[in-house]
Amino acid sequence: MKIRSITVFCAPGYPANRLLLQHLGIFANHARAVFTQEGFEVETLRLALPPFSDFVEPRRLVAAAQELSIEAHAEGFEYLSLGPALTSDLETYQRIPEALAVTHDVFFSGMLTTPQGEVSLPAAKACAQIIEQLAGLSPDGFANLNFCASANVPPYAPFFPAAYAENAEPAFALAMEAADLAVQVFSSARSLEEARSILVSEVENAAGKLEAAAQKLSRIYGYTFKGLDFTLAPFPEENASIARALESLGLPAFGLAGSVFASAFLTDTLDRARYTRTGFNGLMLPVLEDSGLAQRAAEGSLSATDLLLCCAVCGTGLDVIPLPGDTSAEQLYPLLLDVAALALRLNKPLTSRLMPIPGKKAGDPTEFNFPYFANSRVMPLRAEKVTGLLAGSENVPISPRYPR
Numbered sequence: 001m002k003i004r005s006i007t008v009f010c011a012p013g014y015p016a017n018r019l020l021l022q023h024l025g026i027f028a029n030h031a032r033a034v035f036t037q038e039g040f041e042v043e044t045l046r047l048a049l050p051p052f053s054d055f056v057e058p059r060r061l062v063a064a065a066q067e068l069s070i071e072a073h074a075e076g077f078e079y080l081s082l083g084p085a086l087t088s089d090l091e092t093y094q095r096i097p098e099a100l101a102v103t104h105d106v107f108f109s110g111m112l113t114t115p116q117g118e119v120s121l122p123a124a125k126a127c128a129q130i131i132e133q134l135a136g137l138s139p140d141g142f143a144n145l146n147f148c149a150s151a152n153v154p155p156y157a158p159f160f161p162a163a164y165a166e167n168a169e170p171a172f173a174l175a176m177e178a179a180d181l182a183v184q185v186f187s188s189a190r191s192l193e194e195a196r197s198i199l200v201s202e203v204e205n206a207a208g209k210l211e212a213a214a215q216k217l218s219r220i221y222g223y224t225f226k227g228l229d230f231t232l233a234p235f236p237e238e239n240a241s242i243a244r245a246l247e248s249l250g251l252p253a254f255g256l257a258g259s260v261f262a263s264a265f266l267t268d269t270l271d272r273a274r275y276t277r278t279g280f281n282g283l284m285l286p287v288l289e290d291s292g293l294a295q296r297a298a299e300g301s302l303s304a305t306d307l308l309l310c311c312a313v314c315g316t317g318l319d320v321i322p323l324p325g326d327t328s329a330e331q332l333y334p335l336l337l338d339v340a341a342l343a344l345r346l347n348k349p350l351t352s353r354l355m356p357i358p359g360k361k362a363g364d365p366t367e368f369n370f371p372y373f374a375n376s377r378v379m380p381l382r383a384e385k386v387t388g389l390l391a392g393s394e395n396v397p398i399s400p401r402y403p404r
Contacts, residue, residue, distance in 0.1 A: 046163070176233065
């Protein structure tokens, strides 16, 4: 188990308040030392800002992204999120590809849903167009790693690209990388009840140590601790694959019948653990970041439709899915509508990070040379251009089936 990210949230403005950024850097590096002393490896320090339209004019976004990235990196932050484009200002979506074309460690998202619980058809179209444009920025389509379409995602979720802050005092949260914990527990358990009991206990034990250290830091610096996102994020190694963890329960291959039950069992188990929560707190199924998922996708037992079905019971949505290079914005748009509808109907946050790969067709091998990816095969997408009312420009209310 690792801390994938100590994510710090703040509103430094633009031009940035340099004194505030320095203070944030001191905090983040101190936090890394504190959590390391508690026995947790910290992979990255990340900085998430409010929606960029709150503090940057759209025409200045490219320059702001470059400058803020340099300033954040100088204070020790490996990655920077400039937050989501908002449905209230559709022009801002168009600026994202320009900014990502000239930066490497900057992340953006685009909202699919409004604060009033509506699916924005224009915003979904805009996000689909961003994905199509980003795919052409490099031969491997890698720029889409730095963008996701977000539905019903609140502030202070520490996982990128979805992370963003409010215009408020500095805060922080922890994103966990703990798929290996599920592999260990599920591989040795003698029953589902035992697997559930042990995993809850392990999560609560770790959370107790993390929260105690976080509260100590909060008292020292005055930054608000927003909580933990114990989404069981994987890593592309055999012992840190969420697919392997679920298959150890008895699934022949993740993606086959029984996968939704296994996914629901794991997320329900996490729901029973007691700790301070922020973000998703569920099951992350990133195809290219999980060796087991990558293998099942390559074999053909796992499809994009299977992953969409699992969104109904898991935590994050569709993530780093390799798609044919000729996938059009018109095909991506209805898929984003599906994700947005699930998020609102089930009253949960979901994201979509989709990666059309130029020159590749369904079934072709991926060829990424990136330590955080496990190569797979390009997955087919069963989607065509929608017409009629579905192709309109409305904001469509979708009420939760079970309001909370």
